Amino acid sequence: TDISTHILDQRMRSPVYNASGVMCRETTELEAVRHSDAGALVSKSCTLEARDGNPEPRYAATPFGSINSMGLPNHGYRYYLDYAAHYDYTDKPLFISISGLSLADNLHMLDAFQRLKRPLLPEVNLSCPNVPGKPQLGYSFDDMATALTAIHAAMDIPFGVKLPPYFDISHFEMAAEIFNRFERLKFLTCINSIGNGLVVDTDSETVLIKPKNGLGGIGGDYVLPTALANVNTFYRLCPDKQIIGCGGIGAGEQVFQHILCGASAVQVGTRLWEEGAGLFTRLNQELVAIMQRKGYQCLADFRGKLCTL
Ligand SMILES: O=C(O)c1[nH]c(=O)[nH]c(=O)c1I
Secondary structure (H helix, E strand, O other): EEEOOEEOOOEEEOOOOOOOOOOOOOOOHHHHHHOOOOOOOEEOEOOOEEEOOOOOOOOOEOOEEEEEEOOOOEEEEEEEHHHHOOOOOOOOOOOEEEEOOOOHHHHHHHHHOOOOOOEEEEEEEOOOOOOOOOHHHOOOOHHHHHHHHHHHEEEEEOOEEEEEOOOHHHHHHHHHHHHHOOOOOEEEOOOOOEEEOOOOOOOOOOOOHHHHHHEEEEEHHHHHHHHHHHHHHHHHHHOOHHHHHOOOOOOOHHHHHHHHHOOEEEOOOHHHHHHOEEEEHHHHHHHHHHHHHOOEEEEHHOOOOOOOO
């Protein structure tokens, strides 16, 4: 049973890796993912300068997932540039998440990463919901088109984007029409957390996290149907791009479902935060078990083959 996959020409021994933001802010964390059974790794979204992020508590686990308003805490892009410069690319693919506070910052950082001349894979984050005063690009189609036009003009290497969840068919269509304009935009990571949810503790009658009156991005079991809808819809609307699934993965079954909906690889956030890097070993085993039960030899046997009625 072969669970390997490729993103562009880069092979992954497993289709599962971390979601940006989880187990990837420190080089020690990135190394933990690299030494795990994850098939790749992605770094914490970075900005030009280091950021402390929002006041704590800013993450909370909940009965069906998590809520977070981290506020883009990171060491600044040079820290991740240094990791990418010394990384052994023969091991597993390295994705670099970029989330500049302006288009100019994004262009500056992306240029620095492409000048490394390393096979790193930039994932431009269009969907951070937690920086007060910074509306996310993914929900402003004109601004997103402008940014991607400039990024595509500046990038000689292939890149991807981290997308927010969309909920309206016309939004899927408008977003896909924009993405399909850009040939070197090669992968779409769907989805980021569902922005600005609110989780309340009944006993204390209090929110769980400090920033933004308790509002934060929702992840975990709550978001699986939305994640699958975004994966499958962009899989159908953007046939020249690969889809990386993210959202609601806690067991091999959801890995299977994301791939059935069209994902070439999948990322795990909430469940990784709660369980640790041993998660990848478990998910790989559970995926193999499902494939064996169904008689599938490789991921291509079922990728994108979701049946409709
Ligand atoms: O608050 C964060 O740091 C954060 N949190 C998220 O749930 N998604 C994001 O893209 C980011 I940049």
